[in-house]
Amino acid sequence: MLKYGVTHRLSTAYHPQTSGQVEVSNRGLKQILEKTVGKNRASWSDKLDDALWAFRTACKTPIGCTLYKLVYGKACHLPIELEHKAYWALKHPNFDLETAGDHRKVQLNELNELRDHAYENSLIYKEKTKRIHDSKIKNRVFNVGDKVLLFKSRLKMFSGKLKSRSSGPFTISQVFPYGTVELS
Incomplete structure (x- = not known):
């Protein structure tokens, strides 16, 4: 943690408000589950995998891409595409190890650039949100005797x-x- 300059703060399950991003993610998952489960709420655990898939493959406005793309560096392919043997699945593998290694290095660099871009988008989104919030706050000036x-x-x-x-x-x-x- 010290090597990379990360400050570690502990949070308990009893006080989840300390992690705002987790709260936002949980709220999004809850909304998806509410829409898919319907009246029989006992089956929510059966729908959880589908809800997580939908959450991870949906484009997030603050970062400008999907969580799947942020982790793996490429757009996700739906299972139906695998079934129908899409073009990308039919490509022949490259057996030249040097070329494959160079290609992988390029992919890793692109992934780092994608993450940096998502971080910048997140900062811009937060600044816009703060500006909108601050514009709605009315400044009050109080004097002694009011x-x-x-x-x-x-x-x-x-x-x-x-x-x-x-x-x-x-x-x-x-x-x-x-x-x-x-x-x-």
């Missing part, structure tokens, strides 16, 4: 639909940098 209501974001843990989610009014007694305020 009257405000305090929003209770944790009210959903308690029952009662008609309970007010805000309390107050409170008076701002002190304003700190970066938007932090002291209420009285």
